[in-house]
Amino acid sequence: MTRHPFPAGGTAWPELESHMRAVSEQDADWRGGRVPLFVFKNDAETYEIGRKAYFAFFSENALGRKRAFHGIGQMEEEVLGYGLDLFGAPEGAAGAFSSGGSESIFMAMKAARDAWRAAHAGRASSGAADTGARALNIVMPITAHPAFDKAADAMDLEIRRAPLTADRRGDVAAMAAMTDARTIAIIGSAPCFPHGVIDPIQALSDLAVERGLWLHVDACVGGWMAPFFARIGRGTPAFDFRFPGVRSLSADLHKFGFCPKPASTVFYRDAADLERATFRADAWPSGAFATPTLMGTRPGGAVAAAWAVLNHLGTSGYEEAARRLGAMTDAYVAGLRAIDGITLWATPDLTIINYGSESLDIYAVAKQLQARGWVPGLTRDPKGIHAMLSMLHEPARADYLADLARAMAQVRAEGAGESGLSAQY
Template structure:
């Protein structure tokens, strides 16, 4: 009988050293508790091209460059060659003549750098010392993070509550003499809808304000969808007024995680992204990105995947995503009480469930029961909570590997919804609501945090509960700052060493 590999508990002691095979066995064993990353049943976080040999190619390319330090292209010139190839391909697809860019570790880093470049350009060119960042309410949280790190004031503009797209007039009205950057998404993560990029960028240009298009998730899919015959509105640097754009190759480029590109309309704007420092006794530093030392492996694997899949390959993959999306939308619209949100551009779908099979209001408890029921059936659909009048929903990121799964997904969804409707609604415990209402996130002590987390079923080392509905219903009911504080504490408790 094969022996079960042992999974050791976390420890504060230094390992004594052991056989490589043993170490790898433990890594494989640890993975068993994770959601599957291949096979098309996990609808967030993972991108499965469903292409034989692609994972092996990425791994081999990573290995070939794992020890190369991307910090210094004068010592490792092949890094510059790979990055120029890669950014050149991105600029060819999404840029304009003269566009220049940088390979980064992901969407968040690309966004961080675009916001830094805009902040520094606004200071240098327009003399802005208290910069603002104007965002539609659906802009990715990474922009709030960038503003937090970089000291910009965020101005949030509500989106159209029916179509979930940014309101171009309201965005234009929010621009001020202090606006360093305005943002549009193509598409937004939450609802998968494309903002009116041309209108937003046009208004920005008229005021001399920079405009970033967050195409992290859509930037590689949309042009290939267009090539596959779908209608896609212009959204890239060819649109007048768009001055920068982010696109993640670790999403619909199907590279392994740690691969994105930020593109600028010209070298003069990109210059503001760089950091250089020569006033210390060590080597002269020029860092285009946040990291200093970085493995050449991530760049090499992204380059290899791009070279291998190629233009026709990406077009075929985009066609499969669109096919999955068409089939899923048709299936969802057949299920009583399910409402698809907005007009998804393909790739991402968000839907809510209504409190009656024939219609009604979005029902958070039912929605979260449905997510739990689906998880019990082996599917991961991502719950998104209500925000500023926008309904709670379940988000699905579709990939080529989804196509073969759509029929069983829709069947299980119908079945799971019947089960969810039969469950008692989840409500927030009045004792907990009372406890939470009296808490000030600014002054919350460790004991109070522990009490709320325990009440919510998230105590200590117990791990996550099987059913997340009770936890998420509570979270949905809490005011934003308290929610953020508790999430911080909760994640801190997960990384408890």
């Protein structure tokens, strides 16, 4: 990292803006649908509602939602309430508004660890830090997000990754065999990021109930959209609190909820588990401090924007979005199937596509796409190209499929060579 001389100051907005634009000039063309992850779009109106609401509450701090910013507090309660309703949570459930999937997952894993500790109080020690004791563990399919590894790293937990079945969903029997008395949680994704399919949540719920395990459903990508895919009749599998073994669930507003970043939610079947996630301290001169999130200060704008977008879209808006996203994904899938040599690695439950080739090195194809200005998303096992589609990607569909067909033909004609590419998020 380079040391930059501290700015002298006094630079006016026009110059600041032109500099910021200039340094971003080489950014990938995400507005043109050439970036397959990181960014999401429903339509221009949803974007504008989120933007306006965000900046109307730009300075408010959601940390002060109970003592100063009552409006933010009320909006946050309502957003969480909408989630409890959407995800079929029972009476007594509760949730928290966080900055993203990683934070939601971290808090849920802290709650699960503390629940294990409470259940085993006096009977066993917990955590790897305890000399001689084996670490507590989390059992999850290989496809679960690295946010679980991050939480495990910070809390000295062990991660056990299970294989998949042929349809690339978590193998529940393999997961069952990996659990033991020190398992604090089992995980299912809805959907998983790499292949875009929803793990068998019903079977995981049965396992959780049978063995008294905590089941966390990571619906970070799809949570706020999948119920609408189901409602419009796309046969999207259920994944939420309607299954009795689901004890916590994470769902990001800033992905397919189409709300401005940073915005996620994490829900607990029982408010006692929200209390377990909550960090409390009272040792310093300023008195009691408590947050159900890792963050202290939180952007009030993100809460206000989520409230505004959810109320703007509502059931009809999200169903309409589901229709458009579904039709676009079907069109991408049909286009991919029409290209000689392409194999879809999974049938998308939502809008994530993952495909490769039995005859060509798909990374060499990805390299050709990159040369044509696309940022290729890659998977490693199996070797594949990956895209998380939102409405940003609809105008680019024809160009994408045409460039892909050309890239396939070129690799077939010229040979693969060394792509130099490797899968990375």
